[in-house]
Amino acid sequence: MDALRPVGRTLLRDRAYETLRDAIVRGDLAPGSVVRDSEVAERLGLSRAPVREALARLGDEGLVETKPQSYTRVTRLVSRVVRDAASVVRVMHELAARTAVPLLGPEGIRAMREANERFAAAVRTADVDAALRADDALHDVLVGASGNHALAATVERYTPLIRRVERHLFGDAGTCVSAVLHTRLIDACEAGDTEEAVRVTTEIWRALEGLADEATEPTTEATGLGARAGELGFGASTN
Known part of the structure; x- marks a missing residue:
């Protein structure tokens, strides 16, 4: 949970993006972890809008994947x-x-x-x-x-x-x-x-x-590898 800290009010989308990207690359948010924009926003001290923009950018870059009306989660290593x-x-x-x-x-x-x-x-x-x-x-x-x-x-x-x-x-x-x-x-x-x-x-x-x-990982759901996300305050629920 300490991995994500509140950010300042300038360049909020970019700061949210960098914080999430670094957490994913470090493995603080493990492959398969479900990410809730509301919980990320609360942890970073932001509104949901810049977090959603950051997650959209991470999706374009292949670090998260989204199923509309269902989940956003960290991609596995493929x-x-x-x-x-x-x-x-x-x-x-x-x-x-x-x-x-x-x-x-x-x-x-x-x-x-x-x-x-x-x-x-x-x-x-x-x-x-x-x-x-x-x-x-x-x-x-x-x-x-x-x-x-x-x-x-x-x-x-x-x-x-x-x-x-x-x-x-x-x-x-x-x-x-x-x-x-x-x-x-x-x-x-x-x-x-x-x-x-x-x-x-x-x-x-x-x-x-x-x-x-x-790099290929097993396709287990957000237990095991995904369990660490819960320690960071990201539950396995939907956006």
């Missing part, structure tokens, strides 16, 4: 959906690398190396939150340097689907992208070798596509 998202994100990061490498300066390289150091440290201590934040920070350098807003928006939209799988499987073989691959990517960027940077980027994100086949 291999095909994850694979499709990972493929799109891979292509976007390849484009980011191709565009950004000629534009990167020393500050960008430094930021990537520092992010990779945080990533490696987090993996060693099995700190999934820190590892994923560092991974995002590293790749965001290239996305930002590309200057392509459509690219950035696409990455932002589909990455949460992949992050759910990474969190779900964290600690298993092949879960986290190797810091060694990151180092190869950074070295290529520093050398101005665009083609090598793109090749390594492809290798990194294809590894994540491979996680998709491990």
